[in-house]
Amino acid sequence: MESRSLLISDLDGTLLGDDESLEKFSQWYAHHRPEVRLVYATGRLFDSVVQAIETTALPEPYAVIGGVGAELRRYPDGNSLTEAWPGRISGWDRKGIISILSRYGGLLMQPAEFQHDLKLSYYGYCLTSDFLTGIRQQLERAGFRTEIIYSSERDLDIMPAGVDKGSAAVHLAGKWNFNANEVIVAGDTGNDASMFDRGFRGVVPANAHEKLQMMHSQEVYHSMYPHAAGVLDGVQYWLNRTKVPAGNQMSDS
Numbered sequence: 001m002e003s004r005s006l007l008i009s010d011l012d013g014t015l016l017g018d019d020e021s022l023e024k025f026s027q028w029y030a031h032h033r034p035e036v037r038l039v040y041a042t043g044r045l046f047d048s049v050v051q052a053i054e055t056t057a058l059p060e061p062y063a064v065i066g067g068v069g070a071e072l073r074r075y076p077d078g079n080s081l082t083e084a085w086p087g088r089i090s091g092w093d094r095k096g097i098i099s100i101l102s103r104y105g106g107l108l109m110q111p112a113e114f115q116h117d118l119k120l121s122y123y124g125y126c127l128t129s130d131f132l133t134g135i136r137q138q139l140e141r142a143g144f145r146t147e148i149i150y151s152s153e154r155d156l157d158i159m160p161a162g163v164d165k166g167s168a169a170v171h172l173a174g175k176w177n178f179n180a181n182e183v184i185v186a187g188d189t190g191n192d193a194s195m196f197d198r199g200f201r202g203v204v205p206a207n208a209h210e211k212l213q214m215m216h217s218q219e220v221y222h223s224m225y226p227h228a229a230g231v232l233d234g235v236q237y238w239l240n241r242t243k244v245p246a247g248n249q250m251s252d253s
């Protein structure tokens with residue numbers, strides 16, 4: 001059967017965070033795999049996603065958007081899903097960007113395991129929007145074209161312009177021929193925000209950070225449940241709203 005929905009979910013803080021509700025999500029998904037195609041969109045790189053799948057109840061996905069969109073890989077072989085992503089990059093020079101950011105106190109480069117050719121990651125606690133605007137202006141002035149993504153009051157990711165979870169999700173939905181209203185996205189922090197303004201159906205678990213809690217639109221469902229329980233609640237909400245009329249239903253299991 002053709003999958004009718006594409007579920008693109010963040011991991012840490014979203015599907016991960018409560019083992020018991022993840023177990024329930026996983027049981028539900030085992031019965032709905034034919035209709036719902038599952039993809040993880042995470043700040044983690046592929047190997048770390050594999051490790052999480054092997055050590056938790058996380059179901060096996062079809063693909064992984066890793067490194068906040070830096071990579072788009074097939075699961076389980078880890079091969080690049082498409083040559084077309086992320087496309088042509090311009091205005092991106094890691095070394096040049098590092099030399100500008102090294103002037104800022106309060107930024108600490110994250111360990112090598114979190115770095116990628118297309119993702120430069122720092123720790124920076126409780127950075128203000130003025131501080132982030134300052135960085136943006138400095139990078140622009142130096143001729144760099146970047147996305148500046150700040151999550152969880154801690155993680156600062158600098159990405160090439162046009163590379164984030166949202167644009168990777170759009171690319172994937174297009175490649176697999178899903179309409180925007182057949183795509184459900186779920187996430188809990190700032191690096192998920194880019195998935196929520198693409199016409200997709202959004203799910204925000206109760207534990208989400210303020211930035212996501214503040215997103216109010218008809219296309220965003222705020223669950224009263226945290227973590228995987230919130231994702232499951234939201235996915236069921238959206239699937240019930242898109243059910244074909246009785247009599248035309250293919251199968252419910």
Ligand SMILES: [Mg+2]
Nearest residue numbers: 010012013188
């Ligand atoms: Mg998260």
